[in-house]
Amino acid sequence: MIAPVPTRPFSLAFEPDLVNVSLASLLPVKALRPTVKISQKYTQIAASVREIGLVESPVVARDRRMPGFFLLLDGHLRVEVLKDLERTEVECLVSTDDEALTYNRRINRLSVVQERAMIVRAMERGVSADKIAAALCVRPESVRRRVRMLDGICDEAVSLLRDKQCPIAVFETMQKMRPIRQIETAELMVGANNYTVNYANAILAMTPQSGLVDGGTRKTVKGVTPETLARMDRELAKLQEAVTSIEETYGRDNLELTVVRGYLSKLLGNGRVVRYLVQNRPEFLDEFQAIADIKAPLTIEAAA
Template identity: 35%
Template sequence: MKKVKIAFNFEPLYLSPEQIIATKILPRHLNTLKAYKKIKASINEIGIIEPLAVTEPKGKNQPFILLDGHIRFEILKELGYTKIPCLISVDDESYTHNRYVNRLATVQEHFMIRNAIEKGVDEERLARALNLDIQSIKLKLKLLNGICPEVVELLKNREISPQIFFILKKMKPIRQIECTELMLSLNNLTVIYAKALLMTTNDTLLIAPLNKIQKNNPSIESIKKIENDITSLHLQYKNIEENYAQDTLKLVLAIGYLTKLTLNINIKNYLEKYHPEILSGFESLIRLNSIDLN
């Protein structure tokens, strides 16, 4: 069995600010931004929950390169931290980590809050740090209760309304996955669309049947028809996506063959004399292919 390479060391390393080199230039008035003030308030109240991500130094006495956490790094320096917790990346390609980071993702926010609670931070203190009320903290803690792991994985890097998760919880796992994939394929992660999908869901795929008055709404049948049409289009799109590489290869080979045919003077003269419409079609395909390549 092939071993999976671990991207980060498990234990944080505490580094001084002088040992870390930032790789991004932040805005001049960063400290006036709402996000900056919120993060600063959180660090002041409960400390660092998520360590910075850095690369291993290239040699002795070389600095650690900061991959992720530039705003936190600036705040920690401003607050006078002399030791900063960092996770060491074993992959020195900085873009690899940054490509997948989205700190505002709803699922990640849930894990951050849960992690803080597990470390002993009380809900009131956490609410003050995040500028939220206690009820919001409680709701965020329960965000993924009843959500199947496949949906969590699909939505882990998305910033969406928490209300969508509460709508999905009313469905059985197989329907949760189906609706999530449908919303993602259309890039329509809105509460309104999630509610429409819920209303068109068969009772056998629901945790508990919906109110009959809601289900009998005349517009529900229209929404269901649209959903079926979209599902059909989604399946067609998936089929095209899966066959794209093979179809492209076949097209390249066919165009190459046609190009060789038309470069043969004898064949070209024959086609010009007896089948000009076929030659015209061949030349049009070759021209279109050359435009696509350019």
């Protein structure tokens, strides 16, 4: 008979129900900058709250020294917007831990592709572009631009850049390319960990006419001759081939390095081995020590 697995006790990170809290009883754990109310982020939050209400509840913790008061752990800008709108209460998520960390650091920011998907879904449900623009504090044309940005972009390229922080202009540049070149461009950007508009324009400038959509023209770069562009294109292709080759073996090489590093660290902890190396193979000792001193192998993103 199999013995039951003992269960470990656990505690909830938050109270199960939202709590209505008076704004006057909130104690901020950090001070806002005097210029925060003229920032774009504050303006966007204020517009969103006015148009659709509070989407994400502030996070608070009960003040153990002052009953009836709460430490405001996250949501300082939202609370400040509510004060400006002359609200007196807010629904809060109550943390059982009063550690004043920033919860937003644990949230992955939406990429422009993911943001577009949400906008398209909202418009399919009948929300107008004007209302979405008001909620995001942008112009209606900016919303329509987001909706159009994937027109003509192949699914493979979109998949590669789905979770990357690419500006809209990057996709507008890729719209001038044929699908195969779009995929190559996305792979180059991922390999180089570079998602800037300038990098996309540089790739467009090096794209041969056969890689452009009908009627498309190569982007001209002032002071750069066609011969220079051709050489840059060849060098970029070689670089991409090298990066792809490294990515294919990186995981295995990283594992082998970790095992070797651990073995050498243990080996160098043996005094007899170290004395032998000093007397007979001092050059080996230097190399072994250098490998053992490696703190941690880099990730592909960090190496890039």
